[in-house]
Amino acid sequence: MKTKILVIGGGIIGLSIAYNLVKKGETDVVVIDRKYVGSGSTTRCASGFRVHFFSDENTLFAIESRKRLMKAGDELKFNPLVEKIGYMWLLYDDAMLDAYRRTNVRWSQLGIAATPMTPEDVNETHPYINTEGMIAAYFGPQDGELHHDFLLFGYRDAILKGGAKILEYVDAKKLLMNGSRIEGAETSAASIEADKVVVAGGAWSNQILETAGVKVPIMPERKEMCVMEPMKHFIPGLLINTKLKSWYILQTARGEAVGSVDHPIVKETFEYGNTLEFLREYSRAAALTLPALRKARVLRVWSGFYEVTPDHSHILGRGPQWPENLYIAAGFSGHGLLMAPYAGEAMADLLLEDRTTPLMEPFRPSRFEEGKQINEELVIG
Amino acid sequence: MTEKLLRVTLDGETLQCAPNDPLAVCLYRNGVRGFNAGSKTQRPRGFTNLEWWMPERLQSEQDAFLSPYSRVEREGLTIRSHKTSFSYRLVARMISRFIDSEFPHRSIIRKRPFWDPTSRYLRKNLPNPSPIVVTEVKPKQSVVEADVLVVGSGISGLSFALKLKQLGGKVAVVEGDYVLGGRGSYDESIIHGLSNSTRSYADNLVRTAKDESAHLLSNAVFDGFFEDGALGVELGGLRADAPILFKAKYFVFATGLRDQPSLFGNNDLPGHIVASSALKLTNYYHVKLGRGVVIGNNEYAARTAIQLKRAGSPVTLISGCESLSGVRKSYLTELQEAGVDIITGVKQMRAEGRKEIRRLMADERRLDADFIASAESWFPALEIFGQSSVPVGYCDWIGSMLPMHGWYGETANPSVFVIGRSSGILDEPACSAFAEATACHIANKLNLPVKNEAEGKLDAAKAALNDRYPDNYRAYSNIVTCYERNEVLNEPSKRAVYAADPYTVFVCPCEDVTLHDIHRAVKEHGFGDIELVKRYTGLCTGKCQGKRCQMSGIYAISNLTGKSPTMTGTFRQRPMVITTSVESLEAIEP
Numbered sequence: 001m002k003t004k005i006l007v008i009g010g011g012i013i014g015l016s017i018a019y020n021l022v023k024k025g026e027t028d029v030v031v032i033d034r035k036y037v038g039s040g041s042t043t044r045c046a047s048g049f050r051v052h053f054f055s056d057e058n059t060l061f062a063i064e065s066r067k068r069l070m071k072a073g074d075e076l077k078f079n080p081l082v083e084k085i086g087y088m089w090l091l092y093d094d095a096m097l098d099a100y101r102r103t104n105v106r107w108s109q110l111g112i113a114a115t116p117m118t119p120e121d122v123n124e125t126h127p128y129i130n131t132e133g134m135i136a137a138y139f140g141p142q143d144g145e146l147h148h149d150f151l152l153f154g155y156r157d158a159i160l161k162g163g164a165k166i167l168e169y170v171d172a173k174k175l176l177m178n179g180s181r182i183e184g185a186e187t188s189a190a191s192i193e194a195d196k197v198v199v200a201g202g203a204w205s206n207q208i209l210e211t212a213g214v215k216v217p218i219m220p221e222r223k224e225m226c227v228m229e230p231m232k233h234f235i236p237g238l239l240i241n242t243k244l245k246s247w248y249i250l251q252t253a254r255g256e257a258v259g260s261v262d263h264p265i266v267k268e269t270f271e272y273g274n275t276l277e278f279l280r281e282y283s284r285a286a287a288l289t290l291p292a293l294r295k296a297r298v299l300r301v302w303s304g305f306y307e308v309t310p311d312h313s314h315i316l317g318r319g320p321q322w323p324e325n326l327y328i329a330a331g332f333s334g335h336g337l338l339m340a341p342y343a344g345e346a347m348a349d350l351l352l353e354d355r356t357t358p359l360m361e362p363f364r365p366s367r368f369e370e371g372k373q374i375n376e377e378l379v380i381g
Numbered sequence: 382m383t384e385k386l387l388r389v390t391l392d393g394e395t396l397q398c399a400p401n402d403p404l405a406v407c408l409y410r411n412g413v414r415g416f417n418a419g420s421k422t423q424r425p426r427g428f429t430n431l432e433w434w435m436p437e438r439l440q441s442e443q444d445a446f447l448s449p450y451s452r453v454e455r456e457g458l459t460i461r462s463h464k465t466s467f468s469y470r471l472v473a474r475m476i477s478r479f480i481d482s483e484f485p486h487r488s489i490i491r492k493r494p495f496w497d498p499t500s501r502y503l504r505k506n507l508p509n510p511s512p513i514v515v516t517e518v519k520p521k522q523s524v525v526e527a528d529v530l531v532v533g534s535g536i537s538g539l540s541f542a543l544k545l546k547q548l549g550g551k552v553a554v555v556e557g558d559y560v561l562g563g564r565g566s567y568d569e570s571i572i573h574g575l576s577n578s579t580r581s582y583a584d585n586l587v588r589t590a591k592d593e594s595a596h597l598l599s600n601a602v603f604d605g606f607f608e609d610g611a612l613g614v615e616l617g618g619l620r621a622d623a624p625i626l627f628k629a630k631y632f633v634f635a636t637g638l639r640d641q642p643s644l645f646g647n648n649d650l651p652g653h654i655v656a657s658s659a660l661k662l663t664n665y666y667h668v669k670l671g672r673g674v675v676i677g678n679n680e681y682a683a684r685t686a687i688q689l690k691r692a693g694s695p696v697t698l699i700s701g702c703e704s705l706s707g708v709r710k711s712y713l714t715e716l717q718e719a720g721v722d723i724i725t726g727v728k729q730m731r732a733e734g735r736k737e738i739r740r741l742m743a744d745e746r747r748l749d750a751d752f753i754a755s756a757e758s759w760f761p762a763l764e765i766f767g768q769s770s771v772p773v774g775y776c777d778w779i780g781s782m783l784p785m786h787g788w789y790g791e792t793a794n795p796s797v798f799v800i801g802r803s804s805g806i807l808d809e810p811a812c813s814a815f816a817e818a819t820a821c822h823i824a825n826k827l828n829l830p831v832k833n834e835a836e837g838k839l840d841a842a843k844a845a846l847n848d849r850y851p852d853n854y855r856a857y858s859n860i861v862t863c864y865e866r867n868e869v870l871n872e873p874s875k876r877a878v879y880a881a882d883p884y885t886v887f888v889c890p891c892e893d894v895t896l897h898d899i900h901r902a903v904k905e906h907g908f909g910d911i912e913l914v915k916r917y918t919g920l921c922t923g924k925c926q927g928k929r930c931q932m933s934g935i936y937a938i939s940n941l942t943g944k945s946p947t948m949t950g951t952f953r954q955r956p957m958v959i960t961t962s963v964e965s966l967e968a969i970e971p
Contacts, residue, residue, distance in 0.1 A: 255507050291514050295515060
């Protein structure tokens with residue numbers, strides 16, 4: 001099998017790249033996934049989107065991405081159920097409040113000012129929140145949540161209708177090299193020859209990159225999640241308790257409350273599993289922050305992998321020393337879904353026109369050797 | 382009965398209830414069949430399964446989100462259902478044909494100018510229960526330690542427990558219901574080959590277990606395997622549920638087979654219940670069900686029909702098959718003696734009624750019915766086997782996915798065993814005999830000081846089943862052979878889906894997923910993978926987590942894709958087994 005561009009990884013990033021390629025007129029694209037589309041981390045994600053980051057690089061990238069996300073329902077055949085419900089950070093210490101206050105000045109300049117709130121404000125507008133010990137809250141009305149699977153299905157549908165291919169249950173085993181050039185990949189089905197290969201394998205990216213002697217600093221970090229039976233919408237947006245191990249929760253359009261709490265990683269293998277420890281931590285934080293959740297019933301729990309980089313920011317493009325024709329779009333550190341719409345477009349530009357957009361430039365793979373890491377500290381979960 | 386009845390108020394209406402009956406039984410006794418509305422379509426809904434895991438929700442002032450299986454313990458209990466405002470219901474009912482899985486993706490709705498206000502409206506008006514702030518005593522975790530934890534207190538579970546106890550093993554039995562005995566607590570059929578009924582057989586086991594002071598926990602649920610322990614929950618009914626930590630070397634699942642609602646037109650109407658629940662209501666709670674129809678071509682359908690008829694309900698037994706080929710001769714004779722009407726070869730089936738089932742249209746026939754009992758197919762507690770990485774395969778003789786296991790019920794997970802009906806045996810004496818063989822086998826593994834009698838027991842059990850019920854023996858050996866050879870148990874399914882308007886055939890009653898939705902997912906969107914169908918339709922993601930719809934969903938998808946049920950696969954099973962409140966989880970002390 002031969003193709004112009006091979007995308008390894010059929011998650012939201014891989015499909016967004018392929019979608020943008022098709023949109024720009026390039027239909028000779030093949031996306032492969034070891035299971036069904038989205039089976040890795042996309043379908044396991046918490047489905048929030050935000051524009052509020054501490055670093056300029058991430059914030060600007062997310063703003064671009066959000067613009068495209070807002071138009072997704074108009075462009076695609078699926079409705080990603082985008083809802084601007086906002087993010088609310090509950091703050092408990094002065095250092096934290098200072099950081100938000102400082103960054104909000106910058107956010108205001110960028111047109112995404114967050115709303116500072118006192119505990120009294122919170123009490124008044126959201127009586128269900130326990131404000132004990134809280135000194136302030138910040139509310140980002142530009143943020144929200146969407147249905148991750150529906151966005152993925154929208155991309156999938158457009159890719160297939162556009163004439164490109166998505167091969168499910170095809171596992172990339174090895175990159176095929178000819179001297180210092182990548183010429184495709186060997187897969188569990190058949191070899192696929194390609195002019196260019198993009199690795200969008202999320203937490204698993206290193207497994208395939210290593211077969212070409214390339215390594216990127218991506219660490220898989222297992223996160224557990226929990227979803228509760230539908231309730232009336234009473235939680236303000238995506239609520240984050242910055243004190244309790246960044247416990248967060250949001251209600252989907254259907255009313256189910258999805259959330260997680262940062263819980264020490266038990267294993268470094270790619271094994272999905274759940275722990276009682278997480279359940280206890282999560283429900284304790286839930287009962288403390290929103291006492292009305294005590295009677296809510298947990299439907300199920302699951303786990304998935306964050307693809308964490310040292311600076312909690314994604315890696316896009318290619319390194320100067322890399323074999324030719326090899327590209328990466330991975331390491332999103334938990335921001336894959338919200339960064340995907342723009343990451344896909346920027347990558348498509350790079351693949352088709354060899355053009356690196358200024359917003360994408362700081363996310364180059366070589367930044368770690370150059371010591372130009374992005375200073376991102378606003379990390380959730 | 383001379384007991385004083387308790388007063389319960391449902392949505393302002395006063396009902397008389399026998400103390401300690403589950404709320405759902407109390408409703409049924411008072412003639413209330415429907416008490417909730419479908420989540421998307423707002424069509425009237427009752428319950429299909431009268432079980433401890435009932436996914437429907439009621440709400441009382443003090444206790445948010447009550448299970449209808451909570452028992453009536455206090456006078457003047459005030460509960461309310463989750464009916465929405467009249468106008469919302471009216472609109473939803475009017476456009477219910479459009480409210481399918483494709484609804485949000487329709488070209489007008491998905492566009493921003495329409496979607497933004499719509500989503501805001503829905504966020505305000507979705508008919509979900511409201512949160513309740515309560516302050517009360519927090520539940521406490523308990524620990525159950527044993528060599529073997531048996532899940533399920535039916536004939537198999539108790540036979541196993543008694544045998545292992547006798548051999549000197551430490552065993553604990555957990556049962557989700559507050560009544561011990563499993564299906565045996567309400568099934569009064571005469572067991573073929575024995576002179577007593579399932580009920581007296583099970584009652585006897587329960588009595589013996591109590592006499593021998595075996596460790597029996599009723600109202601206790603096995604809630605899931607976690608990396609750092611096995612979780613259970615003690616159901617509190619009107620009070621908070623309390624977590625249990627299970628510490629055991631082996632887990633033996635004797636969870637039986639769950640009856641599954643059949644697929645016919647308007648199968649979501651209140652009054653459609655599964656056969657085991659119809660029997661439970663009739664035999665255990667002595668509720669008069671009225672006229673009815675039993676669907677199925679197997680001995681459990683026959684047994685249900687016979688018992689309902691004897692209890693005074695005029696019953697018709699209906700099957701899509703040309704003859705009652707799945708019913709043993711002895712039951713056929715009993716059916717005739719009891720005077721059950723039989724209709725076979727039905728192709729189209731549709732229930733009718735406005736708020737609840739009034740009649741069933743079977744091809745050209747019109748049958749007046751107050752209830753319809755489904756006994757067509759069953760499936761085991763797949764959520765448990767999925768969680769403990771035990772592979773399952775499709776066995777057409779049972780009509781279900783079954784966990785793959787060896788003769789002693791051993792599985793791919795060395796600490797998990799499966800016995801009884803959930804392993805593929807349907808015959809009560811065989812359930813008992815095989816369970817005892819498993820007990821001997823595990824006793825050897827535990828190094829209990831007993832002489833090895835496992836093999837002898839097993840051989841006797843095999844010979845007896847083959848003698849009594851050769852079809853069952855063949856199907857069972859097939860499962861074991863596949864397990865031993867590490868092959869896939871993979872048979873094509875012959876399961877009936879009765880032709881009807883696909884918009885009205887509900888595969889998943891929690892999330893209102895119809896056959897039409899599944900057809901659209903597979904045929905129009907080309908989702909071949911069961912996980913993608915699940916994500917598009919919401920199948921199996923509702924409150925019952927697939928306990929009612931998993932197998933129907935697999936059938937529906939495999940019919941459309943042409944792949945066999947085994948190849949279609951099951952949904953990825955995630956803990957927990959039942960929905961568990963945050964306050965119970967809060968009390969976990971790992």
